[in-house]
Amino acid sequence: MRNLTNLLPEASPAWSKTKKPPTEFRDYTKADTTQPTISEFYRQNHLHQTLDHVLAQKAKYCDHRTTPMGIWQVLEILDQFVDESDPDTEMSQIMHSLQSAEAARKDGQPRWMILTALIHDIGKWLAVCGEPQWTVVGDTFPVGCQISPKVVYYPFFSSNPDTAVYGDSKYGIYAPHCGLNNLHMSFGHDEYLYHVCKDYLPKEALYVIRFHSFYSWHTGGEYTWFMDEEDHRMMKWVKQFNQYDLYSKAEETPNVEALKPYYLELIDEFFPKVIQW
Numbered sequence: 001m002r003n004l005t006n007l008l009p010e011a012s013p014a015w016s017k018t019k020k021p022p023t024e025f026r027d028y029t030k031a032d033t034t035q036p037t038i039s040e041f042y043r044q045n046h047l048h049q050t051l052d053h054v055l056a057q058k059a060k061y062c063d064h065r066t067t068p069m070g071i072w073q074v075l076e077i078l079d080q081f082v083d084e085s086d087p088d089t090e091m092s093q094i095m096h097s098l099q100s101a102e103a104a105r106k107d108g109q110p111r112w113m114i115l116t117a118l119i120h121d122i123g124k125w126l127a128v129c130g131e132p133q134w135t136v137v138g139d140t141f142p143v144g145c146q147i148s149p150k151v152v153y154y155p156f157f158s159s160n161p162d163t164a165v166y167g168d169s170k171y172g173i174y175a176p177h178c179g180l181n182n183l184h185m186s187f188g189h190d191e192y193l194y195h196v197c198k199d200y201l202p203k204e205a206l207y208v209i210r211f212h213s214f215y216s217w218h219t220g221g222e223y224t225w226f227m228d229e230e231d232h233r234m235m236k237w238v239k240q241f242n243q244y245d246l247y248s249k250a251e252e253t254p255n256v257e258a259l260k261p262y263y264l265e266l267i268d269e270f271f272p273k274v275i276q277w
């Protein structure tokens with residue numbers, strides 16, 4: 001007889017005492033009636049994220065970074081920031097960071113994964129630099145090729161100028177199985193933070209950071225035609241991480257001062273005191 005426990009949704013990790021059932025997360029249909037700012041966010045995101053925009057943002061923020069700051073310092077700045085694309089949390093980003101990290105820690109994950117959970121969203125510092133939220137947060141997708149209908153708010157892409165250029169081309173400017181690291185993803189906190197952390201973290205951590213918002217791929221099962229062997233090996237880490245990122249949003253509010261000493265030590269294990277942003 002088949003072992004039924006294997007069929008339980010991955011979405012109920014052992015650590016979660018969450019009051020909210022997994023099916024109630026990422027409910028954009030409900031958000032349309034209760035949080036109309038979310039569809040407005042994606043209208044702008046899908047309108048403006050073109051290949052040209054992505055290349056310009058990468059040149060501006062990824063190649064030359066000249067603001068020295070420590071990791072904890074950025075977390076504290078993000079105490080002021082609330083992500084307007086997210087239907088599941090209205091907490092500030094330092095709370096979301098600590099909730100994700102604590103979930104990974106309670107699950108006995110390796111230290112690199114706990115650290116990744118702590119920092120994965122701190123590229124949202126770009127919004128504090130004055131960037132509009134549509135190029136900082138939200139789900140990501142590759143530009144320069146056809147968009148999968150499984151990307152959230154897909155109909156809004158009809159207004160994107162790239163749809164006329166790449167809308168009929170499954171591969172667009174890419175070769176089949178070129179590897180996700182060779183795609184230009186819509187620009188936001190994932191791509192930016194990947195560049196900030198490139199020299200300090202193991203490749204699994206960097207991969208999680210770079211693709212954690214690519215839901216149509218890691219959860220929707222799309223864009224497999226761009227995956228190479230390395231992507232197949234790495235995908236399991238993104239899926240594990242996603243449980244901590246998403247479902248911890250219903251957990252208790254963390255006590256920042258009580259948790260700070262543990263996390264300062266963890267940050268010191270991987271990062272110098274100050275890095276370039």
Ligand SMILES: O[C@H]1[C@H](O)[C@@H](O)[C@H](O)[C@@H](O)[C@H]1O
Nearest residue numbers: 083085086137138139212213
């Ligand atoms: O609204 C959220 C939020 O912006 C997250 O940081 C991002 O990783 C998710 O993909 C997105 O759905």
Ligand SMILES: [Fe+2]
Nearest residue numbers: 120121212213
């Ligand atoms: Fe994120």
Ligand SMILES: [Fe+2]
Nearest residue numbers: 096120121245
């Ligand atoms: Fe997150």
